[in-house]
Amino acid sequence: MTAASARRRTLRTAADLLDAGLIPPDTAEAVERVARSYAVALTPAVTDLIDPADPLDPIARQYVPSAEELVTAPEDLADPIGDAAYSPVKGLVHRYPDRVLLTPLLVCPVYCRFCFRRARVGDADATMGEAEIDGALAYVAERPDIREVILTGGDPLMLPAARLEALLGRIGAITHVDLIRIHSRVPVSDPGRVTARLAGVLGGPGKAVWLAVHVNHSRELSPQAAAALSRLAGAGIPLLSQTVLLKGVNDRAEVLEELFRALVRHRVRPYYLHHPDLAPGTGHFRLTIAEGRALMRRLRGRLSGIAQPTYVLDIPGGAGKVPVGPDYWDEEAAAVTDPAGVRHGYPPD
Structure with a gap:
């Protein structure tokens, strides 16, 4: 599958993100670990806005999982606003x-x-x-x-x-x-x-x-x-x-x-x-x-x-x-x- 074709559907897994060129291969394992805990989905409308060549892309940062999500800080709360x-x-x-x-x-x-x-x-x-x-x-x-x-x-x-x-x-x-x-x-x-x-x-x-x-x-x-x-x-x-x-x-x-x-x-x-x-x-x-x-x-x-x-x-x-x-x-x-x-x-x- 080409990166272009991958981007025309909702991306839900580390493999999807890799195929679309949105994560480097050496991060796929960590991203898959993130996906096991927290849902992942990027629509074509969102992936169209991302520049894969920009490591600081502000759209990617909002939607593409990263290994940073595996770090839980002492102040983090499971129910942060008390629902x-x-x-x-x-x-x-x-x-x-x-x-x-x-x-x-x-x-x-x-x-x-x-x-x-x-x-x-x-x-x-x-x-x-x-x-x-x-x-x-x-x-x-x-x-x-x-x-x-x-x-x-x-x-x-x-x-x-x-x-x-x-x-x-x-x-x-x-x-x-x-x-x-x-x-x-x-x-x-x-x-x-x-x-x-x-x-x-x-x-x-x-x-x-x-x-x-x-x-x-x-x-x-x-x-x-x-x-x-x-x-x-x-x-x-x-x-x-x-x-x-x-x-x-x-x-x-x-x-x-x-x-x-x-x-x-x-x-x-x-x-x-x-x-x-x-x-x-x-x-x-x-x-x-x-x-x-x-x-x-x-x-x-x-x-x-x-x-x-x-x-x-x-x-x-x-x-x-x-x-x-x-x-x-x-x-x-x-x-x-x-x-x-x-x-x-x-x-x-």
Whole structure:
């Protein structure tokens, strides 16, 4: 098989990656060991973005397994954001009073090497059955404080359009739910799935559906991804983005600036910049929070407000997300720091 033909199908094994020219032969054994613990999948849309000749390719770093994943740091956690402790019924996480996460399936078109659910995703048997969906939605229906249902996984846009439409309809029928949010990599990793039919399902009548697209580098916004985003925006679906701050991928201010500018051009509002979670085998992706704060400070004043995400940390153990971006206001001194780093008293003398 030629490298070109290997790249036209989803790559799932070390042999596949070797055939496609994405890993050197001397790493195949280590990559196969990684694949035994953590799911691997690269769609043709993703492999087309990778430059095999570039050992620092930011797309490859996100999706191609490496021996670094076999190293577990002392601070790594099997459940880094505390899903298990807040899961009252299968497939549902209730961490905040007004919203719940629903994971109808745990499969994705691609598997990110930094994923905080990396030990669970890829399990096709974890797809929720009808009885389990019934139980989760009954839980929501019985709690009027729940105003938002967030579909995540896995990737909810891997569901057949008809099944997704039925699920959205059932959630929308719960009177106290105001909106449905969907988190997905599909528009950038498998944009061909974003058909007119799917866009129509998401933008159809009923409760408002917001879509949070996971994208970490401007190169992921290929012409095909741009077309998928256009179909979604054209169907009236509000688009947000989530980005993970990753060493070797987007840990420079100019790279983040290019990404956020590209997103707003495609009618996607940058929403969160996540500090990476303490998932096992992902320490090689992590910067310090101080480094992340410095990057965000450099972006302030260079980007308009609609292109500025909130830099957040998901506190281990399930305590929730909090902003950890740079501070500009000094309460004690009654002074504010401008984007250039100059302090000003407020009100002025």
